[in-house]
Amino acid sequence: MANSPRCDSFDRRAFFRTSAAGIAGASLMGMTACSEETDGPAPDRSAILPDTPASPTDEAWAPVRAHFILERGTAYMNNASLGMPPGIVAEAVADGYRAISTEPLHGKHDLQDQIAQVVLPTLARTFGADVTEMSLTRNATEALHLQSLSLALSPGDEVLITTQEHPAGHKPWMVRATRQGITVREVFIPSPLVSTEDVITRFAAEITERTRAVAFCHVTRGGHRYPVRELCAFARTRELVSLVDGAQAVGQFPIDLHDLGCDAYSASMHKWMFGPVGTGFLYIRAGARDRFIPEFVPGPATTGAEYAPPGTADFPVRAALATSLAFVERIGLENVEARCRYLSDYLKESLSGLDGCTLLSGPRERSAPGSTIFQLDGLNALESVPLLEELARTHIDEHQRDGHDAIRVSTHVYNTRTEIDRLMEGLHAARS
Numbered sequence: 001m002a003n004s005p006r007c008d009s010f011d012r013r014a015f016f017r018t019s020a021a022g023i024a025g026a027s028l029m030g031m032t033a034c035s036e037e038t039d040g041p042a043p044d045r046s047a048i049l050p051d052t053p054a055s056p057t058d059e060a061w062a063p064v065r066a067h068f069i070l071e072r073g074t075a076y077m078n079n080a081s082l083g084m085p086p087g088i089v090a091e092a093v094a095d096g097y098r099a100i101s102t103e104p105l106h107g108k109h110d111l112q113d114q115i116a117q118v119v120l121p122t123l124a125r126t127f128g129a130d131v132t133e134m135s136l137t138r139n140a141t142e143a144l145h146l147q148s149l150s151l152a153l154s155p156g157d158e159v160l161i162t163t164q165e166h167p168a169g170h171k172p173w174m175v176r177a178t179r180q181g182i183t184v185r186e187v188f189i190p191s192p193l194v195s196t197e198d199v200i201t202r203f204a205a206e207i208t209e210r211t212r213a214v215a216f217c218h219v220t221r222g223g224h225r226y227p228v229r230e231l232c233a234f235a236r237t238r239e240l241v242s243l244v245d246g247a248q249a250v251g252q253f254p255i256d257l258h259d260l261g262c263d264a265y266s267a268s269m270h271k272w273m274f275g276p277v278g279t280g281f282l283y284i285r286a287g288a289r290d291r292f293i294p295e296f297v298p299g300p301a302t303t304g305a306e307y308a309p310p311g312t313a314d315f316p317v318r319a320a321l322a323t324s325l326a327f328v329e330r331i332g333l334e335n336v337e338a339r340c341r342y343l344s345d346y347l348k349e350s351l352s353g354l355d356g357c358t359l360l361s362g363p364r365e366r367s368a369p370g371s372t373i374f375q376l377d378g379l380n381a382l383e384s385v386p387l388l389e390e391l392a393r394t395h396i397d398e399h400q401r402d403g404h405d406a407i408r409v410s411t412h413v414y415n416t417r418t419e420i421d422r423l424m425e426g427l428h429a430a431r432s
């Protein structure tokens, strides 16, 4: 793997001794694990993590960018679909597999320990939750199914969702509607959002005496940021359960789940959190466990882990989340937010000079920092995706929904203004 030393033989003991050194050590276990001596204290590998950037500029983030192993010349601006882990995360996955292949029995136990003792506590701390409220999933879709399918409901009960849900936030409710006679109603939410009051008023107007729960995105696929705290507080006043899809929110800005006040929250770790592909989490608030019936244990859930499918899991992938979390902790989510905003502000400013361009992202308080959507007269969004790859070697996505034929550009910390300039040239060329 580029940027990372290779080795011929793998030293499992050194590998896990390193990870036991704590989150900074654990985060680096993939980098040089195989060259370690088997005895002696674990080395301090914290120098391999990037320094915390001092400002949002490209210069300040260049050392962070250097951690990503994307092929040279390609600009990746489709993070809202799938993000990119840094090289050390890819190495951590590889080393986990090496550990389990070299010594399956101990390798498995060591990886399980890593997940229980490092990954889950760090995850809980990062997102302001208790460790017993968290469980790991393969992605947000799995978590959304677990939270929606486990909600205690009776035939005739109603659930309100919005017109902006991802299929993963929609399908599990269709299952319940079809099989159990639950009424699912969609609250129309305009794109872009109008205001916090408007969102709440639209929900309030749809509530009936049979309504039991509200489910909505923290950030939609189009990058619209919902007033989650306010909506959850509103739901509580009506004694409704609140279920949130955080797939697009987690990793773009700091999130404190207890402060948000939701009852359930589902997220991806492989979009904005630098996690390896196939990682996500489910949060069920401890005080809300009586509202969610676990699928996999006979009685009421006593811990969040009981909501997740049991059995052998992709331990090397999950254990590598220790590395992603250490990386995020080092650069700081508030700095990620500022950096993402810095880049999307520059993109928006550049788009404002483009004839026939309509920006569809809302203002700061109602938009995610990293995702920008816009329509361009004379350019079909679906066709723009391969065109931009061909003309500017830049990956973007279409957003043909919510009544738009929009292009979505989702920039993360490793993108640069130069790449945005190249995207703009590509957009000009694509239209001509």
Ligand SMILES: Cc1ncc(COP(=O)(O)O)c(C=O)c1O
Pocket: 080, 081, 138, 139, 140, 141, 142, 166, 168, 169, 217, 219, 220, 221, 245, 247, 248, 267, 268, 269, 280
């Ligand atoms: C809003 C939203 N929810 C859920 C998902 C599903 O996420 P995952 O791919 O992790 O299952 C996505 C993916 O794009 C999304 O944008």
